[in-house]
Amino acid sequence: MGEIILDVVNQRTAFPTKRGMLQAVNGVNLTLERGRTLGVVGESGSGKSVLARSIMGLLPRAAQTGPGSSVHLNGRDLTALSERELRPIRGREVSTVFQDPMTALNPTLTVGAQLIEGLRHHLGMPKRAARARAIELLRSVGLPQPETRVDQFPHQLSGGMRQRVAIAIAISCEPDLLIADEPTTALDVTVQAEILDLLQRQVRERNMAMILITHDMGVVAVRCDDVAVMYAGRIVEQAPVRELFQRTRMPYTAALLSSIPRITDGPHRRLDAIGGRPPDLIHPPAGCAFAPRCKFASDPCQGVMPALEGDERHRFACHTPLQVEAVA
Amino acid sequence: MRFLLRRFQRLVIVMAAVTFVTFILVNVLPGDVAYEMAGMDASEAEVAEIREEIGLNRPLPIRYLEWVGGVFTGDWGRSFINEEDVWHAITQRFPVSIELMLLAQVMALALAVPMGMISAYRPDSRADRIIAGVAFASVSMPSFMTGLLLIYFFSLTLGWLPATGYEPLSAGLWANLKPMILPALSLALVEWTVLMRTLRAEMIGVLQEDYISLARAKGMSNARILWGHALRPSSFTMLTILGLQVARLMGGTIIIEQIFGIPGVGRLLIHAVYTRDFIVIQGCVTFFALAFVLVNFAVDIAYAWLDPRVRQGGKAHG
Numbered sequence: 001m002g003e004i005i006l007d008v009v010n011q012r013t014a015f016p017t018k019r020g021m022l023q024a025v026n027g028v029n030l031t032l033e034r035g036r037t038l039g040v041v042g043e044s045g046s047g048k049s050v051l052a053r054s055i056m057g058l059l060p061r062a063a064q065t066g067p068g069s070s071v072h073l074n075g076r077d078l079t080a081l082s083e084r085e086l087r088p089i090r091g092r093e094v095s096t097v098f099q100d101p102m103t104a105l106n107p108t109l110t111v112g113a114q115l116i117e118g119l120r121h122h123l124g125m126p127k128r129a130a131r132a133r134a135i136e137l138l139r140s141v142g143l144p145q146p147e148t149r150v151d152q153f154p155h156q157l158s159g160g161m162r163q164r165v166a167i168a169i170a171i172s173c174e175p176d177l178l179i180a181d182e183p184t185t186a187l188d189v190t191v192q193a194e195i196l197d198l199l200q201r202q203v204r205e206r207n208m209a210m211i212l213i214t215h216d217m218g219v220v221a222v223r224c225d226d227v228a229v230m231y232a233g234r235i236v237e238q239a240p241v242r243e244l245f246q247r248t249r250m251p252y253t254a255a256l257l258s259s260i261p262r263i264t265d266g267p268h269r270r271l272d273a274i275g276g277r278p279p280d281l282i283h284p285p286a287g288c289a290f291a292p293r294c295k296f297a298s299d300p301c302q303g304v305m306p307a308l309e310g311d312e313r314h315r316f317a318c319h320t321p322l323q324v325e326a327v328a
Numbered sequence: 329m330r331f332l333l334r335r336f337q338r339l340v341i342v343m344a345a346v347t348f349v350t351f352i353l354v355n356v357l358p359g360d361v362a363y364e365m366a367g368m369d370a371s372e373a374e375v376a377e378i379r380e381e382i383g384l385n386r387p388l389p390i391r392y393l394e395w396v397g398g399v400f401t402g403d404w405g406r407s408f409i410n411e412e413d414v415w416h417a418i419t420q421r422f423p424v425s426i427e428l429m430l431l432a433q434v435m436a437l438a439l440a441v442p443m444g445m446i447s448a449y450r451p452d453s454r455a456d457r458i459i460a461g462v463a464f465a466s467v468s469m470p471s472f473m474t475g476l477l478l479i480y481f482f483s484l485t486l487g488w489l490p491a492t493g494y495e496p497l498s499a500g501l502w503a504n505l506k507p508m509i510l511p512a513l514s515l516a517l518v519e520w521t522v523l524m525r526t527l528r529a530e531m532i533g534v535l536q537e538d539y540i541s542l543a544r545a546k547g548m549s550n551a552r553i554l555w556g557h558a559l560r561p562s563s564f565t566m567l568t569i570l571g572l573q574v575a576r577l578m579g580g581t582i583i584i585e586q587i588f589g590i591p592g593v594g595r596l597l598i599h600a601v602y603t604r605d606f607i608v609i610q611g612c613v614t615f616f617a618l619a620f621v622l623v624n625f626a627v628d629i630a631y632a633w634l635d636p637r638v639r640q641g642g643k644a645h646g
Binding site: 056058083087088089090091092095098100103104105106107108109117118121122153155166169 | 550
């Protein structure tokens with residue numbers, strides 16, 4: 001067992017809407033060790049981004065965090081800290097890479113200014129040293145001509161280069177935890193692999209922990225150590241990558257996996273899309289939230305919410321789990 | 329280069345329109361400068377004689393073109409009333425008016441920016457509602473009324489600042505500024521409201537942007553986020569309004585100069601209008617129009633400073 005960096009206990013996050021409270025994250029537990037990458041997968045609206053923002057404490061003011069929720073980072077409960085007390089932690093111990101590099105960088109500040117401000121604020125570096133470090137960081141994320149790029153504005157860079165800059169900002173103060181929220185969704189396919197390589201290398205070299213949020217099972221398979229599958233604000237299955245792919249138990253995970261096209265599939269084979277729609281999070285069903293879309297659903301699935309159960313390695317929330325042999 | 333050329337075209341059109349319309353307007357006013365020159369009890373014949381002498385009987389377009397020709401050769405004409413050279417009269421007084429307007433606009437910004445930020449930071453909070461209330465009260469009062477109230481309070485009751493007067497800069501900075509504070513404030517208290525409301529509206533949008541979240545995720549303080557990250561991208565509309573406000577400010581200056589006894593162009597213009605001294609009126613209006621166009625040109629340049637994307641237009645990658 002490595003050093004535990006992050007420990008999320010019973011995280012519940014809700015937003016008030018006109019129709020009532022929307023329970024975006026509903027009782028999520030997570031632990032993450034140094035040096036490991038956790039993939040959080042799910043459809044749009046499954047609560048994965050809200051979970052990320054809950055960990056960062058970057059929720060909109062209207063959001064409500066449930067009683068009994070806690071986020072321990074390096075042993076300290078972030079939910080108990082004030083905005084002012086969080087400031088030295090944000091960017092220093094936990095940092096983030098957003099989905100869209102087109103909007104995540106300030107259009108009116110140079111790349112260098114946006115890098116340097118963190119270095120000066122968290123590490124107290126003098127201006128000259130911070131600038132030199134900024135150039136070094138830009139080089140380490142593979143930005144060509146860092147000496148010129150450092151004085152350029154975001155609009156002068158391509159999308160991939162901007163995401164490299166965003167990664168440089170995120171790792172600039174050597175955080176322990178990096179949260180990457182769909183970091184390649186907005187990028188060209190050709191650039192996606194490069195950015196994921198870069199993230200993976202940085203995490204390994206700097207011995208950080210990373211949460212990689214994605215809806216792409218293919219990305220999870222190659223880039224992550226562990227996987228948490230989210231559905232309707234809950235984790236429905238959680239295991240190390242190999243285990244999850246080889247011994248899938250939860251029908252939802254299986255459905256996600258079979259919606260990836262395979263190279264061994266013949267031509268013109270129809271993709272297995274998941275029928276139906278994600279549930280209403282304001283009035284969630286009493287039982288398993290996936291039951292209405294699940295071909296294995298039986299009576300208890302409709303009425304009783306399944307708990308996340310199993311052994312330490314592999315947990316799943318399902319009344320009618322798939323037989324391991326059936327999948328393998 | 330094309331940008332400058334377009335601007336120059338606009339300048340020519342504005343100036344031609346403004347000066348020609350003023351020329352016509354002054355001419356359709358009842359009475360003319362000949363009455364003023366002839367004196368109270370001059371006969372109609374004497375007035376007509378003067379009119380003939382100074383060329384008032386000639387057709388309007390000819391007189392206009394003559395005046396335009398004069399301006400281009402540096403001859404702005406002489407006042408019919410006191411023979412003062414118009415160029416000299418204006419350049420002597422214009423710095424005073426400019427100082428007043430500049431000071432007013434600086435005060436307006438100094439109020440609008442922090443108040444707009446506080447309002448935008450938490451829309452509909454108590455602070456936002458109080459600021460909005462004060463702002464609407466202050467914009468509903470015309471500047472001359474605000475001016476009179478300020479005089480009553482700060483000059484007559486408290487005795488802190490002079491009610492009227494003007495000191496040149498050569499008398500010292502504070503001596504120069506002191507009598508300018510109340511008149512500038514009277515103008516600023518009307519102008520700041522619109523600036524504040526536009527900044528607030530734009531900043532509320534900017535504060536939702538991803539890059540503001542990222543600044544928060546970097547652990548930046550609220551002050552740093554507001555001043556360092558949000559202010560610049562929120563200032564575009566406010567800057568446009570600022571340029572357009574200059575026109576209203578000039579109108580306000582004319583009145584405020586009367587109330588506070590400030591020897592600026594406003595007073596020169598008012599006196600010229602009373603005496604139908606059209607050559608002076610022409611000069612003043614030309615000057616005001618020129619100043620307005622130049623200020624708005626400066627605003628366009630300031631966009632480039634605010635937004636790097638304007639600066640290197642076209643060079644951007646996707």
